[in-house]
Each structure stands twice: as structure tokens, then as C-alpha cells.
Amino acid sequence: MSEISQCSTVTLHFSIKLSDGSVADSTHNLGKPAQFVIGDGNISENFEQHLIGLKAGDSQAIPLAAKDAFGEPNPDNIQHMDRTKFMGDANVEVGTIMAFSGPDGQEYPGIIKNISGESVTVDFNHPLAGQDVTFEVDILSVD
Template sequence: MSTIQKDSAITLHFTIKLNDGSVADSTHNMGKPAKLIIGDGSLSDNFEQCLIGLTSGENKSIELKAQDAFGMPNPDNVHYMDRAKFVGDAEVEVGTVMAFSGPDGAEIPGIITDIAGDSVTVDFNHPLAGQDVTFDVEILSVE
């Protein structure tokens, strides 16, 4: 049986739970498992360390502090934009998540947190930044 180590290609199901027990995200909802390679940067180092040594078929609950999960909110990731930039069908309202073009042309999701007159506040921090989370993982395969 393969054991997860650096550069392992793993397929897993995960469910992210918040402190109150509510589910923030789950691959079960998407209907397909996640695939990733240990060490490719898609997971935090601490999270990867928790996965190393697991084998396929194993289930584990991993509690991560905010800084080890999605990081702490960064005030530099909050931007103020002119409402005139929001054109088209998109409704501009607090709580709306919209895709914006980043400096490298990649799309970055931002959530509208405040609207004051013609100024729209957009927060580009991860929605779970600053929150302690529990990952329930089910390892399906290790290559």
C-alpha cells in the first residue's frame, strides 16, 4: 500500500468544517474528489505534514489554525473601487463574490464588503482567512 510522501499524487475527498460545525466546502458536494501533488504548493506546509504518512482508504480529521489553513486576512487585499467600474448585468451588492482580473491576467475572486456612494469596497482575502478549520479527509488513492 502506498504511503503519502513528498511528490505523491493523491486523490482525496475532503470536507472543511468551521468551528461551529457548519460545512464551508466539500468535494462531496462537487461530486468528484480533489487531486493534488504533495509539495506543489496547493496546500499549506502544515496541512501537507498532516497528510504525510497516510495511506489510501484512510480517514483523518485535521484541525488547522487560521494561519496554517487559509492564512490571516491581509489589509492590503482590501481595495476600494469606483462604482462606475461595475457595468453590465452584475448586481453590485454587499456579499456578492465577483471575479476580477489580477495583475497577471488571472481571475481573482473578491467579495464586496461595503458600498458607500460611488465607492465599492472589495475584499480579495480568502473567504475563510482568519478562521480555524477542520479538514475531514478521506484518502482514495496514492501514487
């Protein structure tokens, strides 16, 4: 049975738990496991290092500090936009996650943090930025 190493294709189920024990995300909810290649940049290098050496059938709880998981919040990722850009979108309220087109044509999720007069504050940091998390992984296959 092969162990996870550089360039391994890993199929796993995971749950991301916050420090209060609540589940922030889980592939179990989707009913579909995640798959990625070690070293392809899809997950943090620190998280990858915890997976190296695991085999299919292994389960592991991996605590990660915020800086090793989704990073610390970056103040540059908080933007103030003119409310007129949201006209026709009745659901502009604090807490709403919306997709915004970046200058490169990519879509980026942003969370509406504040609405003040004609100014809307949008946070483009990852929703889990700044939070310590625990990844609970169940390794399904290693190729």
C-alpha cells in the same frame, strides 16, 4: 500499500468544517475527489505534513489554525474601487463574489464588502481567511 510522502499523487475527498461545525466546502458535494501532488504548492505545507504517512482508505480529521489553513486577513487585500467600474452589472450588492482581472491577466475572486456612494469596497482575502477550520479527509488513492 504505499504511504503518502513527498511527491506522492494523492486522491482524496475532503470537507472543510468551520469552528461552529458547519461545512464550508466539500468535494462530496461536487461528486468528484480532489487530486494533488505533495509538495506542488497547491495546499499549505502544514496541511501536507498532516497527510504524510496516511494510506488509501485512511480517514482523518485535521484541525488547522487560521494561519496554517487560509492565513490571516491581509488589510492590503481590501481595495476601494470606483462604482463606475461596475456599471451595467446590476448585481453589485454586499456579499456578492465577483471575478476581477489582475494586472497579470489572472482572475481573482473578490467579495463586495461595502457600497458607499461612488465607492465599492472589495475584499480579495480568501473567504475563510482568519478562521480556524477542520479538514476531514478520506484518502482514496496514493501513487
